[in-house]
Amino acid sequence: MAGSVQAQEGCPVSYGELKKAVTDAAAADSTGFNNDYWAVVVNRSGLVCAVAYSGTGVYSQWLLSRQIAAAKAFTANGLSLDAPKGPLSTAQLYGFVQPSPSGGNPLFGLEGGNVLDSTSAFNGDVSRFGTDQDPMIGKRIGGTITFGGGIALYKGYLRVGAVGVSGDTACADHSVAWRIRTSLKLTPSAQTDTITLTSSATPTTGGHPRCPNDAGTQGQTATN
Structure with missing residues (x-):
């Protein structure tokens, strides 16, 4: 299945490339709680085409994070465009989906717009999760x-x-995703999809809340 999806839809990475990238990124990154991660890649049409984890086994990282990583990849792919308009990260959405006391926040409720297909996300033998035969592929x-x-x-x-990367704090997930993209040499010409860490992420200011041990977060703008 993995091979046919890559041939028909065009997966930007192979399983081996993603496995190495997430393993190396997790080892290099020191932010968050030092957990292991799930990484999921979707292709241009939004199909899952590669799934891998950084730990020694399928239960070395939060099992719930597998489908969260898939949804993150689906979100970032679906809300990004070709250059010059370029990328939008899931981190950039946070401030603008929060309820505004005065109303008028146009992105409030965005997270309900595309419901995750739980049958596809949870189906299959757990022993195949994070392998080149992961049941989510395709x-x-x-x-x-x-x-x-x-x-x-x-x-x-x-x-x-x-x-999409999940397994630690949201800031650490972004940091590891950034490292993965860099190592795969699949970066946009203008990396405008940075995370802005702030103690006051609101619909007015935008930004993303700070996380424990976030000082070394990769792909961030100035913090406050």
């Missing part, structure tokens, strides 16, 4: 996540999919 899982960990992938000006 499925369009859906889901909308509005905190850090999902960023789009590019070849030149063209968006070719996205990677």
